[in-house]
Structure formats: C-alpha cells, structure tokens
Amino acid sequence: MHLQQIDRWPNTLRDETATLRQEIAAHLQRHTGNRTNIVTPFRGVMMAELHEPTPPMSYIYEPSLSLIIQGEKRVSFGDTLYTYNESRFFLTAVNLPTVAEVPYASAEAPFMSLLLQLNLPLAREVIADMEQHGNRINRQNTGMSLGAADCALLHAVLRYLANQDSPHNSSYVSDLIQREILYRILTSEAGSVFRETVLTGTSSQRVSIAINWLRENYEQPLKVEALAQLAGMGVSTLHHHFRRMTTMSPLQFQKQLRLHEARRLLIAEPVDASSAAIRVGYESVTQFHREYKRMFGATPMRDKEQLLAGIGNLAIAIR
Template sequence: MELLATLIARHAPDDGMYDMPVPGLALIRYSAPTDRVPVLHHPALCIIAQGAKVAMLGEEVYRYDPASHLVVSVELPLTGQVVEASPERPYLCVRVDLDPAMLGELMLDAPPAPGAESPRGLHLSRSTPELIDAVARYLRLLERRRDARVLAPLIRREIHYWLLTGDQAGVVRQIGAPDSRLSQVNRAIAWIRGNFDRPFRIEAVAREAGMSPSALHQHFKAVTAMSPLQYQKQIRLQEARRLMLSEARDAQAAGFQVGYESPSQFSREYARLFGAPPARDAARLRASPVLAEV
C-alpha cells in the first residue's frame, strides 16, 4: 500500500480530483477532513492508500480505509466525507471505473468464485495483494506513456478479473450480466437520468426496465436505498447545482430547467440535500471549488 500511496501523491500533488490520461483512472487527494458533500457516483472501484472516508447511501454509512475497498455497481447519489487526512498524511485514493462489457467478457472465462449476490449498489470488501499490485501497475503507466496504449487495457482487464474472482464476485457478476436484476435497475436509472426534467411516471420507467411497477419499486429500493421518485429528485438537484456552478445559471432558472415549477419547493428540497439554499451553496462552492469534487 505504501507504493500505491507514493504513486498517488506523485501524480496528485495538490488537493482535488485528477482525471488521468490512462483510461478510467482518477486520483484524489485531500490534506484535511472535508464536509459532507453529495455527489453522483458512477460504477467504480475505489481504493484508499492513506487516510479514511465515509460514504453515505440514504441512512446507511460505509467507512473504508486502506484495509478495504469500495465497489459502486450502479450510478448512485451518495454523500462523501473524508474523515482522516492531514498535511503530513493526506487522504490518497485511486478510482478505477468499471466496464460492464469487460466484466461480461471475463465472466465467460473466469472461474466461478464464492460470494453471495447482494441487492445493494454499494459494497465494501477487503483489499487483496493481487488487486493492489494490479492497480499500482496501472498507475505506473502514467510514467510510461509509450507502453500505456498497449498495456492499459490488459491491466485494467486484470483489475476486473481480480474483482470477479474475489469475495465480491457475486456482486460484481451482476454488473456484467445483462439479465440480472441489477441490469434491469440500471436500465431504469438510465431512463430516469435521460428524463429527469419531465413529470415522473412509474409505468414508463417500469416498462423500460422490463418489470412491473411494484417489482421495480421493490428492486430499485433494494439497490439504491431510495424509491425511483426519490432518485429522480436527487438527480434533478445535482443537475441544478451543476448548472449554477458550470453555466452560471441563477437559482430560479436552474430550478425551472431541471423540472421544478415551484421556486420555493426547489429551494426547500435543495437546502435539505446540500445544507444551504441554492444561491448560498453555489457561492460557497465557487469560493472553494474543491468541495464539489470530494
């Protein structure tokens, strides 16, 4: 783990999140604990080399550190908070995005591994030496750009392989299986993401997922810890926040654009999620943009 920490620190010299030129790789560094920050997390493997973090899914709290890693299997609105970090020992984390197609291909050849399937879209597991070694070699490609074009797909495939053959195999298999319940929920999530600014109709989402409305509600909540309607609300508020920060929209315009008809309802629900009304929250993030990347 010390090697992994050294590599992350070398390529992430200041606080923030860094998207790397190697496919599907990002590095994160913080030199102090952070506030709780709501984010939309994509399917990924996250390994902490130094420090600790808490991820919150609804009322559930997941704390992880160098002894364990986090796997997110669907797009989830999470709240993240770095809880252990200092200038002397900063929080250092690597994220590798997961590729369902790659997992599906590997499932044809990878030996079956134990591990019960879990409905939840967020999982903690112990970090094995094989997985840490593969991720460290993936980071080292940042210093060997000439080799990265050939080796990056191979090492990324190896990382996926170790996840498929580890104690999270039952969970990760669902990501690559097109007929799994997780894949059906993923189709529902994709529909909501593409239509978040329209009036919500559970029948349309269920039809897209290939499930009955009651089955969709049950399995969607099992995966995401929230109902489809609650998920849409989180997506709307996250997008409104992005519009205010990235496109300089005022709060009223952002609320209308994401589907809110009532400015007061938008302001109330925004403050409940982000801890401050829209305009005040946007001003705080513009003053400290690194907070939006936790």
C-alpha cells in the same frame, strides 16, 4: 441512518499492504504534483490528492472501483453512510447520486485516492470465464458495497499503474491486468451485485437501464409505467428491484438526481435558486427550497455560500 464502517488490517498484513500503498502513492503524486489536485492522467483513472478536508459535496458515482491510498472518506447514499479508509475498496455497480466528504487531510498527511472506471464489456468476458471454470461469486444486495483492499488487489492495481506510466505502455498488458482487477472484485464479498448488474437479462441489469435513463432525463416528468416498460419489467417488479439496488423508489431517486444537479449548478454557474430549480425540472420553487433544505441542511443560497467557503483550494484543483 445505516452505517457501513471501516475495517483495519491484522498486524501480520499491515506491512505488506502499507508498502504497496506507498508504491501506489508514488505513482499518484507524480501526477498530482504533491499538491491539492484532481487529475485524470489516463483514460478511466482519476487521482486525487487533498491537503485540506472537504465539506459534503454532491457526486454521482459511475460504475467504478475507488481505493483510498491514505486517509478516510465518508459517502452517504439514501439513508446509508459508508465510512471507509485504505483497508477497504468502495465498489459502485450503477450510476448513483451521493454526498461525499473527506473529514481529515493536511499537507503533512494528505488524503490520496484512486478511482478506476470499470470496463463493463470486459467484465462480462471475465464473468463468463469464471463461470466456465466454476468460480464462486459472493452475494450482495445493493448498488454500492465495500470490500477488502487486500494485497492481491493492490498488487494488480500497482502493476496497472506501472504499465500506464511506462514509456513502453502496452494496451494488451493493461487489458490483462484489468481482467485480474475485475476478477479480484468479483471474488470479493462485494462481487455479486456487480455481476448481476453487468449481465444482460438479470433484474439488476434491467434496473440499471432505468437508472441510466433517469440520470440522462432527470428533468423530465416521470411516468413509472413507461420506465418499467423501458426496463422490461412490471411496475411492482421494478419498484421491488429498484429499491433493493438503490434503497429508494424511482421517484425518490429522481428527486435526489435533481437536487444534486441543482447543487452543482449553484456552485459551478452564476444562477440563483429559482433558475436552478426550473432547470432541473421543478415546477414549484417553494417545493424545491423545502426539499433542498431537507436534504442538504441549508437553503440553496446559504448552502452555496458555505460550500464555496469550505472548498478553498479544491475549487482551483477541480478547474
């Protein structure tokens, strides 16, 4: 498995970034209530506070910026493991199935994170403005990447939250700050793939069309030729760019979507493994059991038992 490791800030920057994170944490905890909680206080923003570790949980990241305010998180996608903390942001450019885990959290040292959904139409405007003024956007290859959560980005996020929490909240000001946040992302080492994905006509944007179709129709039989036609690409071209962005083929991607959805069904609904397999599109329950165990390390029902036992208070928070 490939590893994307966390970085730590140099001593000269720790004090300023720590102060900014403390101010962001104050906004966050006003909404979480200083307890294990996952909330969406306003549109496009999700806040999480956890007082205990979480087991590896299936999660589909939409185009978003994820910031850890305190703690550490592990996100696995395909054969790549991203481990990051408050010094790095986690950028997702397309809808991708992952397994996410919070290895350390307690009431004394809670895990706190902030996820901002990215406004793609606004991002196109920012990219156009940047190109007009000759700004450079760095190169990156995959649909997920890490970037430095530096003071400039944290300042922008803090101002965005302060505006949202203000009784005189201005949507005009929010849009301006969102533009700055997008600018900070695009000029980071993680910005290139995001740019390619949101611009119409690029190979990444065409692959994102295929990815979105698969996410919405994962239970349907997959015909790669039809998927390539939908994306406006040849089959071999689709395979090449799809693997570049997701590290897997369209068929492997569909299988991951099916298994993640089956896992969600097993936890959230009173269904058995066979019913979950059929609902997500498997024709062979035996094959489903085999692939589920290979991916999650346990049979479906055993995995369900372990997850429900390990989630604890988090299950209450999610509901």
